Amino acid sequence: MRHGESEFNTANIFTGWCDVALTPRGVVEADEAGKVFLSNNLKFRVCHTSLLSRSISTAWRSLESAGVGWVDVIKDWRLNERHYGALQGLSKERTAERLGRDKVMKWRRSFFARPPEMEPEHPHYSMIEDDKRYEKLRLTAGITKAESLEDCQQRVVEAWETSIMPTPYSPPENTDPEDCVLVVAHANTLRALIMHLDEISVDEIEV
Template structure:
């Protein structure tokens, strides 16, 4: 039976400062490193030992995946890095705290950028490089081919696949798995460093809609999207 484990990276330096990180390459904090190792222990204890690993190209996801695999007893599983799994680009918001964005643009615009399906933050120019803002719809569009040509083939072959990525790229992937519409995705939350397991049937459809979180106090999903309280 194919198994898919989705894992958002551990705490990064900008998570700790409540900053919009987007596609800026920020490393884990020591706490984030510990969180990643704990995820690996949880997977090992649950009997979910990945034999295939896919990560974004950003350090916080790459290192989270590597630390989790080592703690799960599978340090030699190679990770395929794929920029289609990278975090949503936040453009001009990257590096700003949430409070700064609310102060500059107002709470309504802040919520629209964060939670609407098709609103993209404005681009930024840093060091002569244009940093594009993406909507969640943009992220979903780049995730679908990643699913089709990278993740699904490993799953069809019966592997246990670990995908270590980011809040918005994982939201888009969950929406694809659970066939959620744009309105259903808006309140979807993916908690930091908490493995989400999807057992899949032969057609790669979830046996339990929403999957199940893997933790010492397991949160049974049962039905509905993977919304963290």
């Protein structure tokens, strides 16, 4: 499930790893999602989400609304939104006008195209580099400066195979709802994961 509406969603800004909050509408969306879970008798054993507040808040609120606020919420940077590099924090519309719509749409929709890297002078650079939630990542693999959808897919699939799938769960036909697993993430991480699971081609995903 994707997180509820965020502040940057309403402003049509490239969000990436910027830690923005849910809007009031986003809060309502999270609460309503929980009610849908409840009405369909979906109860979750565990929830996996990213390290970004908009997804964490959505996870907590939807679980609480579903009456299962006690379940574990596992946070993993690999479920973070795609890192948009130098585009992060910029208006999508104004960036398209300034750099060209074809170029910007290629960065947004292409599976392989990677936007320009986030340089140290970028206003969000130190916010990410100095963020304690990424301390372990910084000391091991290092924090990415920009990602293509392919880059994003590699880490999301790794999270799926090493962390999410090993959790005991039941397929849809199983009538026991206690074994469900909830994943709350972001538009591009979910797009990349669904591409992998449903074996969607590059041509199809770029449409």
